[in-house]
Amino acid sequence: MNPRQPDHIPQDAFDWYDEYAHGLMDRRTFMRKLAGLATLGFTMSALTSALLPNYALAEQVSFNDEDIKATYEEFDSPNGHGKGRGYLVVPSNVDTTLPVVLVIHENRGLNPYVKDVARRLAKKGFIAFAPDALFSLGGYPGNDDEGRAMQKTMDKAKIQNDFLAAAHFLKTHANSNGKLGAVGFCFGGYMVNYLAAVDANLLSAGVPFYGTPASKSLRKNIKAPLMIQLGELDKRVNDSWPEYEQDLKANNVEYIMHMYKGANHGFHNDSTARYDEKNAELAWQRTIAFFNKNLT
Template sequence: MPKHPKLPEQAFTLYDQFAHGRINRRAFLSGLGKLSVGALTTSIMLDALMPNYALAEQVSFNDPDIIASYQEFSSPDGYGTGKGYRVEPSKLDKPAPLVLVIHENRGLNPYIKDVARRFAKQGFIAFAPDGLYPVGGYPGNDEQGKKMQASMDKDKLANDFFAAAKSLKGDGKGNGKLGVIGFCYGGGMVNKIVTEAPDLADAAVPFYGAAPDLAKVKNIQAPLMIQMGELDEWVNAMWPDYEKALKTANKDYQAFVYPGARHGFHNDSTARYDQVNAELAWQRTLAFFNQHLA
C-alpha cells in the first residue's frame, strides 16, 4: 500500500470539496498553500491527496484466478448503449453470485476496476459500468472525468446504471442473485436503485453515498449494509432522516460508522485510505453478499 505523509485534517476537507465540485482547482490549491508548513509543501500534500492507482492495485488484471473483459449492454431509457468491465473467476463449476460495482463521480477509474477484480477473486461475477462511455469513456484522468460526468444528463445516466443491473442479473453464468455496491456517487446510486428499481437488487452496500428520496424508502426490498466514515460530515448529515425512514418502513438494514474514517476511506489510492477500517468494511461486505446472494 502507498505511504503518505501525515496531513492536516483541513487538507482532506479541501480535497473532498474539490472532488465533489464544491470548489474549483484554484481554490483547492490556494487552500493547500495556506496549510503549507516547513517540509509539508503544497506539492507534497497535492501528491498525497490525488490518486496514485499504480501503487494501490490489489489484484492484477492478468491474475490467473480471474478473466476480465469489456462488455456492452442495452440501455433504451438511458444513453442507448452502455459499456463496462466484467470480471469472473477463471474456474466456474456452478452459477455464481453477481455484483454490480458503481463508480464515484469520475467514471470507471482503475480503483473501481480493481474492486471488481477483488470480487471475482472471491467467487463473484462482477460488472463495473463506465457511466462515461456515452461521452467517450473514462479519460484516464480523474479531474477530467469528474467534469465529463457532471456534464451528463443525470436521469439518463441513472437509467444506464439501472440497465446495467438488469443486464447483469440475467447473466448466463450467474445464479440470478444480484448485489449492488457503490462508492460516493456510486453509493448514492445504490440507494437510488433499491428505492426506484427495487426488484433488481437482492442485497445492497452503499459506501458513503447520498441518501435517496425518503418518500421512496418504502419501496426497498433488498437488505442493506450502509458503510460510513465518522468524519464524513456531508453524507452523515443525511443519515438520521434516512435511518428514521428505514425504521418507519420496517426495512432490513445494518449501518456501520467507522471511527476516525473519512469520506472515501475505502479508496486505497489516496491518503484518505484507512486500511484497518477499509479491510473491516470489506470483510463485512463479503460476508453480507455471501449470506444474501448464495
C-alpha cells in the first residue's frame, strides 16, 4: 500500500484534484467537494494531507550525495524572458563527455520533487538540467498553489522558448556528448512533446509522462524516439493519445507507449497520494533504459 495514501480514498477525489491542479476547478469548489466526503468518514485534514504535496517525502537522492554536484546555472533566452535559470546536476569528478537530459517540471515551477528527479538522473551517469519557468518572476515560490498561479499568468510562447533555449544550453554543455534527452511530467510532458516537434534535430530521445501532444501542425517534424508514459485513470490526458498515436504512425516515428494499470495522473510524483510506487519504479527503470539505449 502507498504509505502516503489513506485507505479507500474515492477516485472522485483524485479526479477533482487533477481538475483543480490544472485550472479546471477553483480551490473553493475543490475544498467544498472534499468536504462532501466527510459523510464517508474522511476528515479534511486526512484528505488534504494525502492529496496536496508533501515534498519531505519526495527526496530519494540527497543534494549532499557525494556522487553528484548540483549548482544553479543561468542561460540566455532572447526569444523567451531574456534570461533563464535551472538546477544543473552532474556526476562527481566528470572527466569525459556524458549524455545530457533536460528535466521539465509540472505547471507550478521547479519544485523539490523535480529537482530530486534531476539528482536521480545524475546518479545514473547523466548530466541533468531542470529549468524553472518561474525564474523571471523570482522563481518557484515555495508552494505549489502560488507557483501554479504564477505560471498561469505567463506567456506560454515565451515559456516554450525558455525551455527551447535551455535545451540548447544543455546540449552544448562542455561535458555533453551531443545527445540530448528530455523527460517531463504533466506540463513538462507536453513540453517534451513540443521540443521533439518544434525542432526535429534537437532531441535524441524523449520521455513524456502524462503529457498532451504538441499542436497537430508541428507533429510531422518529430524524429526523436519517444517513450510515452500514461496512467490508466488519467482520462483527461489519455483522451489525446489515439490521435497523437495516429500521427506518430503516419510519420514513422519510433515510439512505445506504456499504460500503467490503476495509475492516476501524477503517479510518478512521490510527494502525494497519487504516487504509485510499483508503477513509478517500473516507469523509471524503463526511462533510464530508454535513455541509455538512445543517448550513450
